[in-house]
Structures are given as structure tokens and as C-alpha cells.
Amino acid sequence: MTALEVRNLHKRYGPHVAVEDVSFTVEEGEIFGIIGPNGAGKTTTVESIAGLRTPDSGSISVLGFDPIKDQAEVRERLGVQLQESSFPDAIKVAEALELYSSFYRNPADWRELLELLQLTEKRDTHYKALSGGQKQRLSIALALVGNPEVAILDELTTGLDPQARRDTWSLIERVRDTGVTILLVTHFMDEAERLSDRIAVIDGGRVAAVDTPVGLIAQASAVQQVRFRVSQPLDSSVLTELPEVTGVEVAEDRWLVTGRGQLLSSVARALGRVEVVAHDLRVDQRNLDDAFVAFTGRAPEASERKAG
């Protein structure tokens, strides 16, 4: 069943068009990622879904309800963790959760959420004394305390160290396994790739592509490259004759073969036929960063692929 449906969303701020035409659907139980450059319209889109901004035109359905007209119904069913949530410094972790759970008809047991988010030991700690990671986990707990069917997580792991990011990913997978549909806005390509069942790339207020992570990478990487070294002379025609090969470069014993389709197996078979052994054979792996560049023409801002 469809959990979220966004149709032809349009939103401007004064003369500035923030969301030009955004449509996508999210199925129940999915983790649906939204990626795109700064200012692409991601936050405007998800805040419209949460009923926090009013679209100029287009329609949004959250489990069949309209976020503006059916505000109370949507509030009960949708949990939201927004960028830079902040709370009074003096509030304690347990107090914040108890307060938030009182807003809902059918709240989750917040003690279980504390356990799930590894915050039980911090239940009597003031908000101001929490670390960045603990604050982030608390904001996730608060997004889940209403027992939502759908959760929106915007910049889930921004500001966390690599270990805390990985712990948070496992946690989100556990939340998904409980049946919650998750809409995840992220600047991190590794995060989107690891967590999302499908991803929308938003650019300039429009959806540039929607697909599985593997599908997006495949769409963006029709061209592949295979590198290897050879231990004996090789006539380049062995490779240039192959239908998959579009280019061959040689520098001393190092070969770089460019092509498409089943390039690697085709090259390996051709080398086998002439009994040439390839050393250090590797395929240049494409990833979601490449797909992001292909669809938006820009590099992702905050990829921690190298650091993580």
C-alpha cells in the first residue's frame, strides 16, 4: 500500500521558486531517501508533507490524509525529526519524552524507546549536558514517541562521528523492521545507499530520478573502466575488436580499457584466449556519488565516504 503520495508539488517563497514540480510515492515499510544539492527543495518538500509548510499547488497524501486539511490525523500518524531541533536546556531526557508522549492518543512506551536508542542511562540528564550524538538520538526518539506509521528524518546523522553514524543506521533499520515507513533526507551518499530501498534525486525543485540505489548507479554508469597490468606483450587489437570496448589506453605495462555492458568478463575471456595473465585486475566501481554527479551536475557536498 502507498504510505505517501506527493503530486506536482509547487512552492515559492516570494519570487523564488523552491519546489517547481515534485512527484513521488513511498510504499509502506520502505526507507525512501531524498538526496540533492543544497537549496534543491528537499526540506521544503518534507516539511510540506509534515504540514509545516503550505504548498502553492499540488497534492500530498499521508496514509490517505491531507497534511493541511487533516492536520490532526496526520500528526497522529507521522513522526518528524527535523534539522537542528532544539529543546530547553533544563529539560531532562525522560521529561522531554514524557511531555511529547502526552501529545499523542496512542504513544509508544518511551522507556522502550530509551532502551532502543541507548539513552536509558541518560534519562535524568539535562538536555544541555547531552553529547551531539545523544541529542540526535533523543530527537529520533521524540520523532518515534507518537508510535508513528511514517517517520520523516531530515539530516539524521549530520554532526555525528563515523561510529555514531553507523550505530544510528543500524537503529533506523531496526525501526524499519518494526513496520515504520521512513522518509530520509540526507547529504551523505553512503547513508542514502546503505539505508534506502529507493531514492529520489531532487535538483532545482524537480525530481531528476527515482530508483533503487543500484538502479540509480546503473543509470549513471553506462560507461565502465577495467584496469590491469600484463606480464607479457599484448596486441591491443585483442581488446579493441571486442564489441563492449570503446577505448584502450596503454602506459608501459598498465592497461586501461573503457567500455560498456559485460566489459569485465569480455576482457577477461579475451585475455584468456591469448593466454595473457592480467595482474591487479580491477573495475572502477561506480557509486552513488557518481550517480549524484550524473543527475545534478554537481558533487555531493558532504560525502563521508572517504572518511567513513
Ligand SMILES: Nc1ncnc2c1ncn2[C@@H]1O[C@H](COP(=O)(O)OP(=O)(O)OP(=O)(O)O)[C@@H](O)[C@H]1O
Ligand atoms: N522560509 C523560506 N523563505 C525564503 N526562502 C526559503 C525558505 N525556505 C527555503 N527557502 C529557499 O528555497 C530553496 C529550497 O530550500 P530547501 O531548504 O527546501 O532546500 P534543501 O534542498 O533542503 O537545502 P539544504 O540541503 O541546503 O537543506 C532554497 O533556495 C532556500 O534558500
